[in-house]
Amino acid sequence: MDEMVVLLIPLLGTTLGAAMVFFMKDNINAKIEKTLLGFAAGVMIAASVWSLLIPAIDMSKEQGRIAWLPAAVGFMLGILFLLLIDSIVPHLHLDSDKPEGVKSKFSKTTMMMFAVTIHNIPEGMAVGVAYAGAIMGHSKLSLTAAVALSIGIAIQNFPEGAIISMPLKGQGMSKMRAFKCGFLSGVVEPIGAFITILLTSKIIVILPYLLAFAAGAMIYVVIEELIPESQSGEHTNIGTIGAAIGFVLMMVLDVALG
Known part of the structure; x- marks a missing residue:
């Protein structure tokens, strides 16, 4: 499969979601939103484990290193990186x-887009590093596994995409502008993926660290943003159910296609 197609698959998911602003009259129901946030958290947790951390550990074993060390170091660096950006x-x-x-004079809309963009950085890195390992022919990272990860993130x-565009429309923004904001929030993913591929191809030895780095960054987003938002307001287990479904779906995708 063409490199750019793999990298653009996640952006397609964001774009289609943002396009819901043209078809849905009202804002997303609170319970549905919590379910979707939980679902996203489940997908990211499973992707971090099966698509990133386990390959990083297996790769370290093959390279004759302490198996857990690159995964542990990379994971913590990913957490610290997102903490710094946050x-x-x-x-x-x-x-x-x-x-x-930091304090700024950016508009509310711009800062909302920044929040989603921060969220999307580790997802782009995850796809990029998985694809980089595949094109370098590493036994622990196949092209189908990279595609499965791209599909899961998409x-x-x-x-x-819908969660960012629908509230913007509800705040009075035009449908087209709300769609553009949703779309642009996902553009960082293929850009981040491409940069990660370039970096990894130059320094192959750091691949296990980058895999774990992407996992740490994704887990930061899950703990800092997705889980709290899926559990906010009136207590409900719907977010937890969504997380379970997302986790299983991503696990099945990775194992079946990887």
């Missing part, structure tokens, strides 16, 4: 009126 970049989470990051990007 602390610096001004952004505003959905259903929140308190911006995070599936969870679909609701995310």
